[in-house]
Amino acid sequence: xxxxxxxxxxxSVILTEKLSKTYEGIVPVKAVNQVDLExxxxxxxxxxxxxxxxxxxxLNLLGGLDSPTSGSVIIHNQDIAQLTKNQLIDFRLRxxxxxxxxxxxxxxxxxxxxxxxxxxxQKIPVEVRNxxxxxxxxxVGLSEQANKxxxxxxxGQQQRVAVARALASKPQFVLADEPTANLDSKTAFNLLDMMxxxxxxxxxxxxxxxxxxxxxERAKRVITLVDGSLESDIVKEVLVA
Amino acid sequence: xxxxxxxxxxxxxxxxxxxxxxxxxxxxxxxTFIMSYVFGMMEQRLSDAIENEIxxxxxxxxxxxxxxxxVFVIPQSQQLLxxxxxxxxxxxxxxxxxxxxxxxxxxxxxxxxxxxxxxAQEDKLTNISQFISSGEFLDDTDKNKIVIGKRxxxxxxxxxxxxxxxxxxxxxxxxIAGAFRVIGIYESYNSSLxxxxxxxxxxxxxxxxxxxxxxHEIALLMNDSxxxxxxxxxxxxxxxxxKVETWKELSPELNLMIETMDQSMMIFLIIILVxxxxxxxxxxxxxxxxxxxxxxxxxxxxxxxxxxxxxxxLETIFMVMIATPAGLLLAFxxxxxxxxxxxxxxxxxxxxxxxxxxxxxxxxxLGVDYYIKIVQLVFITAILSSIYPAITxxxxxxxxxxxxx
Ligand SMILES: Nc1ncnc2c1ncn2[C@@H]1O[C@H](COP(=O)(O)OP(=O)(O)OP(=O)(O)O)[C@@H](O)[C@H]1O
Ligand SMILES: [Mg+2]
Numbered sequence: 001x002x003x004x005x006x007x008x009x010x011x012s013v014i015l016t017e018k019l020s021k022t023y024e025g026i027v028p029v030k031a032v033n034q035v036d037l038e039x040x041x042x043x044x045x046x047x048x049x050x051x052x053x054x055x056x057x058x059l060n061l062l063g064g065l066d067s068p069t070s071g072s073v074i075i076h077n078q079d080i081a082q083l084t085k086n087q088l089i090d091f092r093l094r095x096x097x098x099x100x101x102x103x104x105x106x107x108x109x110x111x112x113x114x115x116x117x118x119x120x121x122q123k124i125p126v127e128v129r130n131x132x133x134x135x136x137x138x139x140v141g142l143s144e145q146a147n148k149x150x151x152x153x154x155x156g157q158q159q160r161v162a163v164a165r166a167l168a169s170k171p172q173f174v175l176a177d178e179p180t181a182n183l184d185s186k187t188a189f190n191l192l193d194m195m196x197x198x199x200x201x202x203x204x205x206x207x208x209x210x211x212x213x214x215x216x217e218r219a220k221r222v223i224t225l226v227d228g229s230l231e232s233d234i235v236k237e238v239l240v241a
Numbered sequence: 242x243x244x245x246x247x248x249x250x251x252x253x254x255x256x257x258x259x260x261x262x263x264x265x266x267x268x269x270x271x272x273t274f275i276m277s278y279v280f281g282m283m284e285q286r287l288s289d290a291i292e293n294e295i296x297x298x299x300x301x302x303x304x305x306x307x308x309x310x311x312v313f314v315i316p317q318s319q320q321l322l323x324x325x326x327x328x329x330x331x332x333x334x335x336x337x338x339x340x341x342x343x344x345x346x347x348x349x350x351x352x353x354x355x356x357x358x359x360x361a362q363e364d365k366l367t368n369i370s371q372f373i374s375s376g377e378f379l380d381d382t383d384k385n386k387i388v389i390g391k392r393x394x395x396x397x398x399x400x401x402x403x404x405x406x407x408x409x410x411x412x413x414x415x416x417i418a419g420a421f422r423v424i425g426i427y428e429s430y431n432s433s434l435x436x437x438x439x440x441x442x443x444x445x446x447x448x449x450x451x452x453x454x455x456x457h458e459i460a461l462l463m464n465d466s467x468x469x470x471x472x473x474x475x476x477x478x479x480x481x482x483x484k485v486e487t488w489k490e491l492s493p494e495l496n497l498m499i500e501t502m503d504q505s506m507m508i509f510l511i512i513i514l515v516x517x518x519x520x521x522x523x524x525x526x527x528x529x530x531x532x533x534x535x536x537x538x539x540x541x542x543x544x545x546x547x548x549x550x551x552x553x554x555l556e557t558i559f560m561v562m563i564a565t566p567a568g569l570l571l572a573f574x575x576x577x578x579x580x581x582x583x584x585x586x587x588x589x590x591x592x593x594x595x596x597x598x599x600x601x602x603x604x605x606x607l608g609v610d611y612y613i614k615i616v617q618l619v620f621i622t623a624i625l626s627s628i629y630p631a632i633t634x635x636x637x638x639x640x641x642x643x644x645x646x
Pocket of ligand 1: 024030050051053057
């Protein structure tokens with residue numbers, strides 16, 4: 001692997017090197033342009049920028065859902081470009097949690113079963129599974145709703161289930177692309193609070209994109225993208241309570 | 242887990258799944274029933290042919306078939322008949338004296354096959370008396386009496402007690418004639434036989450044929466139809482001077498029909514299943530394409546290609562698995578019911594069927610092995626039609642899938 005030695009760090013969960021993604025077309029779009037980024041364990045990062053600045057594209061690259069035009073993504077010392085399609089899916093299963101803006105949950109399964117699903121994919125034994133589902137649903141405050149299908153849950157509750165699901169496989173980090181976009185601001189804050197708490201208490205690494213200024217304020221680190229390039233990367237000293 | 246998920250997915254769009262299940266079910270029902278109908282018709286034709294017409298085995302002089310010359314008799318036929326009498330494998334037989342000739346009524350004449358029989362023997366073998374529609378069948382003591390078919394009677398414009406004259410060659414090739422009285426008219430489901438066969442007492446015919454005449458044909462039924470081939474071989478080697486033939490040799494077209502029926506029916510079933518599979522594939526593609534985002538999400542969170550493939554194909558396979566027993570049960574019930582009470586098509590088809598010796602009342606029947614074959618074919622269909630929708634799901638790229646809408 002060709003990244004510089006001084007960039008390697010035991011704590012780093014994501015490392016990108018001149019990461020670029022260009023969408024070919026009549027006018028090629030450099031959606032992500034030469035991004036060097038290091039994410040350390042336990043960080044709570046907001047990815048911001050105007051619409052079309054490349055947030056979604058960058059998150060997809062970090063999550064191995066999309067492949068870069070050039071540059072590399074190294075997760076936990078593994079260059080993900082070197083994995084086959086199936087290895088990559090398996091890698092995602094074990095290392096990355098995803099929360100999308102919408103359509104996060106499997107509609108035919110209950111909240112409980114949705115959370116359990118990724119553990120089933122990992123073939124985690126039933127006792128461990130059950131205990132962990134209970135615990136996760138409790139952490140996201142949905143123990144009462146465990147047996148409801150997504151259609152019977154509010155948008156905020158659905159996103160909470162999605163967070164619980166993302167955490168079920170004990171991932172290295174959780175990627176969330178505008179997780180609050182479909183929520184009213186009160187619900188959005190509640191979700192953010194919950195994520196912040198999980199980050200504080202359990203050191204779970206979150207990277208989420210958002211447009212919401214008040215959500216941005218909860219982040220410990222704010223990365224701003226403009227036209228696909230890193231414009232600023234600010235690490236706050238103290239978490240705003 | 243995948244199975245559970247697939248099962249739940251089927252019931253997301255209940256109506257659509259029920260339409261698929263119902264059409265597969267009806268397809269299986271129709272296919273199975275039509276097979277049983279055709280087999281019922283075949284089996285009936287075969288058993289009619291054997292029990293009322295050709296019997297299991299017939300014995301002739303080797304040269305008799307060539308030009309039906311009455312000289313070619315079975316020599317010492319009585320010795321052979323005595324042996325058959327003693328053989329437990331033989332159910333019954335009829336020894337016949339044959340002649341081809343003309344039958345003349347007051348108004349017109351027609352060709353016919355004169356069959357001289359021992360009436361009791363013949364009736365035991367072919368149940369001819371059951372087919373008598375007016376008058377009566379021959380009896381041992383009748384002299385110069387005949388029984389003819391209804392069609393022939395109509396053609397000749399004769400009735401019971403009408404007088405007719407039979408003209409034919411004797412063993413010395415002299416033309417001889419005899420006056421006979423019609424005492425019975427039979428009606429057969431086989432119209433060609435009804436027009437041809439004329440029954441009379443064997444003694445009458447032997448007398449007219451002249452010195453040296455004897456039986457030309459011995460037809461026999463076995464107790465066990467499975468022994469026919471072996472017994473025919475045995476008879477043949479015991480009587481090197483005679484020609485011994487089974488029903489398969491006597492009626493090769495019947496045999497061919499039965500032997501090719503299997504294949505024809507399988508081809509027919511495959512056509513039905515192919516048609517059904519297009520419907521299944523179409524519906525499942527719809528089901529996949531309206532879940533693009535969800536499938537993208539599943540791939541993103543770690544559902545690998547094998548599992549995705551398995552899930553989508555299981556959805557198809559489950560639907561077929563629901564439909565198959567239902568369709569087969571429906572077919573089985575129909576077949577059992579109509580197999581007992583018969584399916585009467587006389588209103589529509591009687592004439593057409595009769596020309597080929599088929600009765601208009603059909604008793605559908607289907608062997609267990611066919612049910613098994615059908616299940617196998619349906620299973621293959623399910624697997625094959627599950628592949629394309631599943632592959633389509635695999636081709637989705639999680640990013641495009643998620644970004645959509
Ligand atoms: N599949 C694609 N083909 C071509 N261009 C694309 C594609 N996906 C994204 N783009 C372009 O890449 C750029 C970055 O898009 P991206 O969705 O990453 O931005 P974003 O920051 O997430 O925007 P938003 O805040 O609106 O979600 C945009 O100009 C967009 O039009
Ligand atoms: Mg976006």
